Amino acid sequence: MQLENLIQQFQQKDKAAFATLYHMYADNICGVINVILKDPERSQELCHDVFIKIWEKSDQYDTSKGRFFTWILNIARNTAIDELRSKSHKNQKKNLSVESLVGIYENSEDLNGKIDTIGLQSLLKGLKDKCILLIDLLYFKGFTQKEVAKELKTPIGTIKTRLRSCISEIRKNMA
Amino acid sequence: MSMEVDKYIASGILELYVAGALTPEQNLEVQHYALQYPEIQKEIEAIELAILKLAASVSPKMAEDGFEQIRAELDDVIQFTPSESKRKAPWGNYLGWAASVVLAIGLFWLYTENRALKSEIEITSQEKLKLEETLVSTRDAIVRKEALLEQLRDQQVTVIALGGQAVSPSSFAKAYWNKEENKVIIDAQGLPEPPAGFTYQVWSLKLDPLTPTSIGLLDDFSIESDRLFVLENANDSEAFGITLEPEGGSASPTLEQLYTLGAVGR
Numbered sequence: 001m002q003l004e005n006l007i008q009q010f011q012q013k014d015k016a017a018f019a020t021l022y023h024m025y026a027d028n029i030c031g032v033i034n035v036i037l038k039d040p041e042r043s044q045e046l047c048h049d050v051f052i053k054i055w056e057k058s059d060q061y062d063t064s065k066g067r068f069f070t071w072i073l074n075i076a077r078n079t080a081i082d083e084l085r086s087k088s089h090k091n092q093k094k095n096l097s098v099e100s101l102v103g104i105y106e107n108s109e110d111l112n113g114k115i116d117t118i119g120l121q122s123l124l125k126g127l128k129d130k131c132i133l134l135i136d137l138l139y140f141k142g143f144t145q146k147e148v149a150k151e152l153k154t155p156i157g158t159i160k161t162r163l164r165s166c167i168s169e170i171r172k173n174m175a
Numbered sequence: 176m177s178m179e180v181d182k183y184i185a186s187g188i189l190e191l192y193v194a195g196a197l198t199p200e201q202n203l204e205v206q207h208y209a210l211q212y213p214e215i216q217k218e219i220e221a222i223e224l225a226i227l228k229l230a231a232s233v234s235p236k237m238a239e240d241g242f243e244q245i246r247a248e249l250d251d252v253i254q255f256t257p258s259e260s261k262r263k264a265p266w267g268n269y270l271g272w273a274a275s276v277v278l279a280i281g282l283f284w285l286y287t288e289n290r291a292l293k294s295e296i297e298i299t300s301q302e303k304l305k306l307e308e309t310l311v312s313t314r315d316a317i318v319r320k321e322a323l324l325e326q327l328r329d330q331q332v333t334v335i336a337l338g339g340q341a342v343s344p345s346s347f348a349k350a351y352w353n354k355e356e357n358k359v360i361i362d363a364q365g366l367p368e369p370p371a372g373f374t375y376q377v378w379s380l381k382l383d384p385l386t387p388t389s390i391g392l393l394d395d396f397s398i399e400s401d402r403l404f405v406l407e408n409a410n411d412s413e414a415f416g417i418t419l420e421p422e423g424g425s426a427s428p429t430l431e432q433l434y435t436l437g438a439v440g441r
Contacts, residue, residue, distance in 0.1 A: 145191070
């Protein structure tokens with residue numbers, strides 16, 4: 001079935017359509033949460049909560065919010081970041097910026113061996129730390145272009161094209 | 176409407192689209208192009224797939240019965256199920272050959288009807304998208320303008336007129352500086368559209384000795400139709416200048432490309 005039809009049915013509170021969407025995206029969404037929390041068990045719990053939120057907010061999705069995946073990605077990110085902040089009260093957005101995806105990539109041990117990082121290793125093969133950080137900030141942390149420019153101390157004009165070349169490397173690694 | 180699809184794809188805007196880093200208007204614009212150009216749609220899906228793969232690779236997989244656990248918590252909402260339309264074919268006692276002719280005609284009719292409906296749906300969803308585009312952009316424009324108006328009316332604001340300089344004598348701009356809030360609003364209506372690959376950069380200046388400090392770029396010049404830009408300025412500025420610089424901005428101003436300049440009244 002086409003994604004658009006599926007989403008439409010989901011917005012009409014069709015549970016079967018929602019189940020299909022869940023199976024399409026649960027692992028990915030759970031992964032995004034885990035990049036932020038670095039706590040596999042808590043991430044699974046939060047992932048469950050995120051999907052309930054998605055169901056409750058189903059009528060809020062429209063095309064001005066971008067791809068359906070982008071919309072749920074955003075809900076997941078916000079939920080995970082809120083969780084992180086509530087845990088370590090004064091944790092600012094910038095404090096959670098550095099290292100997480102780079103860290104997971106370079107050191108798989110802080111995930112208690114719960115995750116097989118071979119897939120990650122092969123996807124990120126050959127990418128510079130700068131690239132990984134850029135992807136991390138934009139996709140997993142929900143930074144705006146402006147915030148990324150500030151964080152990485154690079155002119156805002158170069159971010160788009162650099163991001164494109166970083167993602168292209170991942171796509172090459174997938175091929 | 177034609178556009179350079181390759182250039183559009185190469186710009187990296189689609190990567191930002193998937194990240195959710197664009198404005199609602201830009202999102203709708205991207206979708207508009209994706210509907211028009213299959214290459215763009217395909218590219219979006221490929222980028223999304225890369226991110227999906229990346230996210231899945233660090234996922235603690237969900238339990239097998241993960242959805243069952245969720246289903247148990249979903250509110251029970253009364254489902255609307257459209258009743259199936261009952262249409263009985265009127266043929267009953269015709270001879271075999273007649274029936275088959277009618278059947279063929281009927282099938283053909285259903286086929287054309289179906290096609291017509293499909294294209295109608297397509298047109299309707301295109302129209303819906305367009306309406307949504309207008310609605311979102313109008314709503315955003317109103318909110319933005321109201322906020323700006325409020326800022327301009329603040330009595331803390333000093334107004335500085337920036338006059339045209341040698342490279343473009345007819346240019347002008349205005350700076351509304353709120354020293355309390357360290358904010359400058361630049362009205363750039365009087366500047367020509369920058370050539371491709373260039374952008375205007377705003378400088379706060381100390382005059383003696385002449386020390387310029389960049390306070391920001393006037394990006395998205397053409398999209399920003401009201402050409403009002405809000406910039407941060409915590410400097411003790413004595414003047415403001417606007418220069419034309421290569422995209423991304425420069426570390427120090429290119430003085431031959433100084434478009435407008437104006438001193439802060441004391």
